[in-house]
Amino acid sequence: MTQEALRPLVVVTVTYSPGPHLERFLASLSLATDRPVTVVMADNGSVDGAPEEAEQRYPNVRLLRIGANLGYGSAVNRGVAAYHNDDFDPEFFVVANPDVQWGPGSIDVLLEAAARWPKAGALGPLIRDPDGSVYPSARQQPSLVRGGMHAVVGPFWKSNPWTATYRQDHEQPSERPVGWLSGSCLLLRHAAFDQINGFDERYFMYMEDVDLGDRLGRTGWQNIYVPAAEVLHYKGHSTGRDPARNLxxxxxxxxxxxxxxxxxxWQAPLRWTIRGALAVRAGLVVGSSRRKQAKGRR
Incomplete structure (x- = not known):
């Protein structure tokens, strides 16, 4: 093995009181790659002690305190910037949620795919939900019609054609370029990430991965889906704590x-229409979520 291959691969994860998910993330990581790995926990203000305990237990784990809850993309950017130096792999790094459980060889399979796709800026694995079903993590970009119809009718008409096209529901798992990949687990090329200045920090949560994939594509990079690599995503880190706020x-x-x-x-009327439609939809789904929460507390 060359000295270049021996350089640790940085895995950045954003923590926000991750609880027991973090231990499963770290324990399974040893199965994902044969390479040395340094885990950077970009912490957005955890109060459960899990990141501190992990740093004590695992010698390859580093805790980077952000100082406030800046959101997902902002925390990733700071984690990457803090450990982007000659001591670590200069070409690739990994970003993953702390509620991911790594499949055997998953990172190595992504790295092998990256060698086949030299213009790959981002590569993502097949992601399974806890029940074993495949999550649609590789999607087309949400065009105005496709994305708009998915957003408007998707919650009420699950089998609508716009959602199916956007999520690529009828595509068989295959290694291929896609519009964007779920940010819950990505292998990223430093050169591509640097060229687009990382995640757009205006996004506190949600859509930062859609935006990242779009900007990579606009600058000539590819987003490559690699279903031969698999991870399990529990989705229990922070998104489930306040569903109404998250919606x-x-x-x-x-x-x-x-x-x-x-x-x-001249597109201002279109923006006003989009804003109004989203405000109406948000009112409906957020109100429904709050009613369900209230009923659950009774």
Missing amino acids: AAHHRSTYTFLADRYPAS
Whole structure:
């Protein structure tokens, strides 16, 4: 093995009181690659002690205190910047949620795929939900019609054709370029990430991965889905703590994404329409979520 291959691969994970998920993440990581790994926990203000305990237990884990809850993309950017130096792999790094459980060889399979796709800026594995079903983590970019119809009718008409096309529901798992990949687990190329200045920090949560994939594609890089690599995603880190708040954040991020794609002054009426439609939809789904929460507390 060459000295280059011996350089640790940095794995950045964003923690926010991750609880027992973090231990499963770290314990399974040894199965994901034969390479030396340094885990950077970019911590957004945990109060459960899990990141501190992990740093004590695992010699390859580093705790980077952000100082406040800046959101997912901002924390990743700081984690990457703090450990982007000659001591670590200069070409690739990994970003993953702390509620991911690594499949055997999953990172090595992504690295092997990267060698086959020299223009790959991001590569993502097949992601399974806890029940074993495949999560649609490799999707087309949400065009105004496709993304809009998915957003408007998706919650009420699950089998609608716009959602199926956007999520690529009828595609068989195959290694291929896609519009964007779930940010819950990504192998990223430093050169590509640096060229687009990392995650857009206007996104506190949600849509930052859609935006990342879009900007990579616009600058000539590819987003490559690699289903031969598998991880399990428990989705229990922070998104489930306040569903209503998270739904509202999702709608705000969706507007930011779409407004950026239609920035001209003559497109202002379109932006107003998008904002209004999203506000109505947010009111409906957030209200429904809060009613369910209230009923659950009775």
